[in-house]
Amino acid sequence: MNIFRLAGDMSHLFSILLLLLKIHTIKSCAGVSLKTQELYALVFATRYLDIFTGYISLYNTLMKMFFLWSSFTIVWYMRYHNVVRRSYDKDQDTFRHYFLILPCFILALLVHEKFTFLEVLWTFSLYLEAVAILPQLVLLQRTRNVDNLTGHYVFFLGAYRSFYILNWIYRYFTEQNYYKWITWISGLVQTALYADFFYYYVKSWRNSERLQLPA
């Protein structure tokens, strides 16, 4: 564990807590893409299967259980909670996220570290996570005024993978022949998708004006 990875995990944890706070306290999911939440639930479900087969540390296991629990809870709130679901703008959240799942799965069947059931699903979860934010970014462009909590949620979600990139650089230079091309390239693609969001987020923060993404 290094400071970059801890910062990344804490940023990820914080982003989910922000979203849970928004949904649980003000019972609203306005501006939040259900499709991105569903993709993330699938990412965690296919990546954290190893909590049944292996044990790394208490931290690792607790974080995996929290990510699994929170992602499915958020999807449940947005789909079935009769107050929250009313604030979900389904006619704006129209990204065809099913078109992301199959190509990621096929790519995982073709490009992976080892051709085993767990490893292919793990690789699939990496590719899917790289593109999972797309429905949310599209929704933000359509939602004229993005509320602060949603903006902060997306920012910290993007920041977590950026910290992970620093973590991979650190590990590359400090550990003997440590390299994970698949993870690194997926992480770079994932972070690159946030580039313009980061630009407008920092700009709105500097000018202390509401966050607005150009259509």
Added chain:
Amino acid sequence: INDITFHDEL
């Protein structure tokens, strides 16, 4: 642990 590729990161 070399039978399953070891993923220590979240």
